[in-house]
Amino acid sequence: MSQPHEPAPTGPLDVVAPVDDEQSGSVWAPEYLWVTIGAIALVFLAAMQALAVTTVMPIVADDLDGAALYAVAFSGTLATSVIGMVVVGGWSDRSGPVWPLTSAVVLFFAGLLMAGFAPTMELLVLGRLVQGLGTGGMTVALYVVVARIYPSWLHGRVFAAFSAAWVVPSLIGPFLAGAVTEYLHWRWVFLGVAVLTGVAYAMVAIRLWTTPLHTDHPSTARLLPRILCAIAVAAGTLGLSLAGEAQGFAGAVVAASIVVIGFAARPLLPRRTLLSGAGLPSVILMRGLIAGALFSAEIYVPYLLIADYGFSPTWAGLGLTAAAILWAVAAEVQGRFGDRLGNARITILGIVQLVTALVIVAATAWWHLHPVVLVVGWAFAGSGMGLMYPRLTVLTLAYSTPQNQGFNSAALSISDSIGAATAIAVLGLAFTALSGTHAAFPAVFAIAIVLALLALVPGLRMGHAHEAAR
Structure with a gap:
């Protein structure tokens, strides 16, 4: 996909954004308030979960006798997130971000429940893979929500707020995860975030389901080939993560995985x-x-x-x-x-x-x-x-x-x-x-x-x- 030097406006901003020659306004204005709070909350919870898992995963792996899958519990989530990004990105271009965001939140929620109730490390990793689908999709959908809801001059402030949403989890996340693990159980690190995710999505839904966020000129690009490429990227990434288990064939697995990732990623990125x-x-x-x-x-x-x-x-x-x-x-x-x-x-x-x-x-x-x-x-x-x-x-x-x-x-x-x-x-x-x-x-x-x-x-x-x- 070639990129023009003079792009068209970011999105159908006139749906909800008033014309303002001075480019004033705030992301906390009444017309944006619930979306801002809910979106920041979703980012906050994703950050909290990521930091908490980093803290408690050694305990989880020991409890479930899953040290061999320790790294995959992290890399697997990143790998499947690519699939979620591609599906939600294409879906949002066709019909707007509301249903894609909803589906991504459901997958994130389901993955947390699977991990929280997992009796074995294999099932916990499976839950993390499902969670990755939701995390990747949720990220892309929120980007499109920002483009469709807020005027362009507020985009920088919204994304600055998203970045700031990582601060509190960084301050309390590791300590809170350790305390929850010590006084309750590590499973509540997953289950607690699942409950709060439902509340955060409800805040966003209050506004999104009452605002037309579709475009008059939806994308007609074919989505299936890109989904297949995303699956190949995820497979290559997982193969790279597991290359160490191949022993004498580790070098060949690494080389093959990098080739697969490189070729499969090309259609997913701009030319x-x-x-x-x-x-x-x-x-x-x-x-x-x-x-x-x-x-x-x-x-x-x-x-x-x-x-x-x-x-x-x-x-x-x-x-x-x-x-x-x-x-x-x-x-x-x-x-x-x-x-x-x-x-x-x-x-x-x-x-x-x-x-x-x-x-x-x-x-x-x-x-x-x-x-x-x-x-x-x-x-x-x-x-x-x-x-x-x-x-x-x-x-x-x-x-x-x-x-x-x-x-x-x-x-x-x-x-x-x-x-x-x-x-x-x-x-x-x-x-x-x-x-x-x-x-x-x-x-x-x-x-x-x-x-x-x-x-x-x-x-x-x-x-x-x-x-x-x-």
């Missing part, structure tokens, strides 16, 4: 994305690279604190709090001053901070520096991502038309998931190969540094979609 084409393709590619660098390294930060410094899982999770707070602060700065800073400057500032964080944690692991150095250093990663992440979403919508908002939103999230899942798998293989040596932790952070530096290439080719003037 020339993998070649860092100017404009939207570079926006999408940069999202995948920084997601891979950040999230693949992040799972080893608490691991390092536990393994080398003797932290408890709860306190190790709290070691990520400073990064989460700075992520939200930087996202707010981007929401207010992003147009003034410009995309190139945001890219450079964000990448420099991300690389700085990775260098500090690698040095901490190599020289066994004080853990405070690691915690403070990792905070730079949150600041850098807070600048870049919501900006990339704003640019994606600015480059989109009503006919491809779903496709482009799905492509952004697909790149995110593929980048993170692939990087997690690669770093996992490297960590396993070096397990028991002093180089294991520094090696994974070094790989993440390379990914972050590579993101400079698409980051400086994103251009502008006149997002500030729309």
